[in-house]
Amino acid sequence: MNTILSNSSLKVSIKHAGAELFSIKDYQNNEYIWEGNPAFWGKHSPVLFPIVGTLKNNTYTINNKEYQLPRHGFARDMEFELINETDSSATFSLQSNSETLQKYPFEFELQLLYSLAEKELTIGYKVINKGADKIPFSIGAHPAIALPAAFERYSFKFEKDEVLKYNLLENDLISNKTEVLETTANLVPLKYQLFENDALVFKTLESDSLTILENSKPYVRVNFEDFPSLGIWTKEQAPFVCIEPWFGYSDTAENSGDLFQKEGIVILEANQTFHSKFSIQIF
Template structure:
């Protein structure tokens, strides 16, 4: 485990999956879900080279079939720590004999975490080190404690969206999405959720509808805010468990459409890179106001 800190935050990250493990403020208050296996045994996995599910866990490159489990392999793979400072950590992952069996591309994936004041900037950098065009999706899956809940209480919380009437997709057929948009009711941008909101899995927004999402405490003040640039975002907590966390997931990619049997490169929200080219994006986690 590696740690960076300043006078406002202490952030811990693991080489395994380059995954955030802890976000604490100066008083020692924990904001990141602590991976209780009774509910969900992860903190903040990196999703690569796919986001969410493939139809029947299969995809095709030039007609050849491959298999990948939900969210890809990065979250279950050890990264290398390549840079460490007082306020920044940088990890990288390259293709290997194992990854090439399931994902036939050469790549370099770098993930960095930098703290400034009460903010954590998470940066993804994907480089094409292959001699052909590569295709990929990438996303985050950070899980945050829902404030003001006591042990044994049902899940209940409030999110603040920067869009008052967003429309969602449903991802409830074989772990894949179905056509059709459905308005999500908010109270002037305030989205009050319980576990029943996740009966059909994640609440999914595409078309860059949301760029800022806050988790509010009972006083209506933001405990955690995500500023995102991604074309899609998922909101999730495990249905039926009343787990005291909610995930806010920025995605450059999304599930397959149900029964999709096309080429990998033609998937909805696919990213591509020519040889020698790179992709970079970021999102920011703000603790408090």
């Protein structure tokens, strides 16, 4: 089942499976979200919860008891309930249940809030702690922006002129090795070689947005002022790039496994609610 939002500028489509955004089109029929061709990557814009990235041995502990979670958690593979809808907004809900409690022993509600205004789609996250104890979690976005022209015609422009230091991944885990993303006149020309070692993981950034330029003209901007970390990823020869605002990231090789001690984790008190949002702006 799908839900469609629209206004005078854009038409947005969201699957109830994973509450996943899978289309942003303008009225010239230009598509800005990756089509999900499984030959490259079969998703569009999944939500990452209750972890971002990969756990060491896909395992974590709570009170010395072991649990397992796949890469990026389980929310993206579950059916959400549509709980509110207007012509230009929709709210989806996922509640903890017997299935989630076996993998993640906490009572929660995860809401995704989509809101369309002019040529900008805002995606809000709400995590509600419905239990009597603190809950540890990470949450992140994974929107794949479609690139219809040749990959080399695109470039990145970060909001601020800063040293773009990122951590390298080794066996899907965060390593202590870092590199600096080279810029030319504050631009990063896109090339597939940037992603030879998988995603670029920025633990911290000064910039609150990243603009994708096509032939030096603004194409899409992702605004992520609420989020401390950012991932950027694509696959060899794939006609898309993912701009991924995150709270948290993969384990390090030294990680103890205790989810409460995980680097980048969010701790939410009992009966409290976490809010964050990012947006995708079309030019």
